[in-house]
Amino acid sequence: MKKYLFALLFLFLSAASVIATENIAPEEVIGAVTVDTVTAKRLYDQGYIFIDVRKLEYFNYEHIRGAKHLDVNSELFTPGDLNVFANKDQPIVFYCNGAHCLGSSRASKKAVEWGWHKIHYYREGLPKWKEAGYPTASFELN
Template sequence: MYCGRTGLGLACALLLSGATVGMAVASADEMKFPLRAQYETVGVKPISTADLLAHFNNYTIIDARSEYEYQTLHIEGAESVPLSSPGFDQSVKALADKTKKPLVFYCNGTTCEKSYKAAVRAIQSGVKQVLVYDAGIFHWAEANPGKTDLLGKKMQSAGQLISKADFAAHLLSPRDFYERVMGDPNAIVLDIRDAGQRAGVSLFQMRDVHVPLDNARLEDWVSRSKQENRAMFFIDATGHQVQWLQYYLKEQGLHNYWFMKGGAKAFYDTL
């Protein structure tokens, strides 16, 4: 913009200042939602927390995460259709046809891509009205605990969410994890990876038991840990699944449990 030596100098300066502020806001927005611009170019439109709450009953809300994550924490009334499920496209199309409402997909937060990818696939499947709640489940739970289900019950407060500090307090480096397990003959070591991830390989000389991530299948082991005062050690693939498992362990009143930071991948990386 050329302002020249005129009486419009102040106005030009204000306009330039406004443009600068606008760029700063846009930059901040990109940092807050780093994937948003990329997916908006292919027709994926976001919805804010306030708008979703204000028109809550006008949408069909779909959780694109794993079934275990959904069972642990989800938006009230949301449908579980994992992006990885074989019949994903048919399921979301059927929901759109049945409810006659716009679909809103969500996952874990601003850097989680599952909700965006789910929205793209829904659009490609012919669904006309598709939105993405890219703030994610944790932001929703903090803002609207009364419309969030935690382990099958309505949340009472955002304080029920596990903090980063609480999670970190149960993390051990692969080396420390290994040394504690090998130094404790009474330790219960559970590998919660799925069969494909585990591939039949034991990380702890056959001391670790393969128990797929399922609270019903973990219940006996948790009870044994409490009754016999034995420490529990959990191994997942990359350190993400145990974040959800911790909600169940906390509900069960377990305290002496440990996770391997970075999961089995980090263990192999240290070899």
């Protein structure tokens, strides 16, 4: 009986590990430059375009000050809509909710596939930005 319980526990933990790993953003995206929080702030200070790819309600609640919004999970995430914010030769920094959010990696990958050349993947995202005390903003909804 102990063997079966041990085997069942092992299978459960293995499955949980696989599920947890699937929700971790990749360390890098081919064709994009992965940046940490210090580098992201330097790019921010240089006027790079930051795009928050989270849901609108999260963006409205809090985002990097001056960031644009384009939900990677919406039908509006198209080359045409991305081009509203930046042409293919302008640098873009994509971010979302950190390493447990796949949005910025997906957005970076799509932008590279669509031909954007200066994509920066800010994997650490808004949580680390706030932790560093960098500027954020929010929109009050009535």
